Amino acid sequence: xxxxxxxxxxxxxxxxxxxxxxxxxxxxxxxxxxxxxxxxxxxxxxxxxxxxxxxxxxxxxxxxxxxxxxxxxxxxxxxxxxxxxxxxxxxxx
Numbered sequence: 001x002x003x004x005x006x007x008x009x010x011x012x013x014x015x016x017x018x019x020x021x022x023x024x025x026x027x028x029x030x031x032x033x034x035x036x037x038x039x040x041x042x043x044x045x046x047x048x049x050x051x052x053x054x055x056x057x058x059x060x061x062x063x064x065x066x067x068x069x070x071x072x073x074x075x076x077x078x079x080x081x082x083x084x085x086x087x088x089x090x091x092x093x
Contacts, residue, residue, distance in 0.1 A: 003070030007045055010074040013081055014038040030084055037077050044069035 017026075018034040044065045051062015058066065 003066075006071070006074040007041065007069050010041050010077045011038065014041065014077055017081065017084065024088060026084065026088070033080060037073065037080065041069060041073045041077070044073060 014034050014037045018031060018038060021031040021034060047065030048058075048062050048069055051065060052058035
């Protein structure tokens with residue numbers, strides 16, 4: 001359950017950054033990074049849902065995608081969002 005909350009928060013945060021980066025005056029690299037993380041998270045979630053049928057064991061690819069969607073991508077997104085927030089805060093003052 002906590003893994004799915006982390007995945008949902010990752011989708012929300014990366015989409016928010018993707019949409020608001022132009023309004024906040026962020027560099028294009030930040031927008032591309034947010035879009036890439038959003039795409040990776042969606043692909044991993046879809047891969048884990050198709051690789052794990054209900055009531056059966058997951059395929060190896062489904063297990064890897066599920067772990068990446070629930071832990072790896074959210075941690076990477078958190079690190080990048082923190083770096084962007086610190087950089088923006090320093091720039092704004």
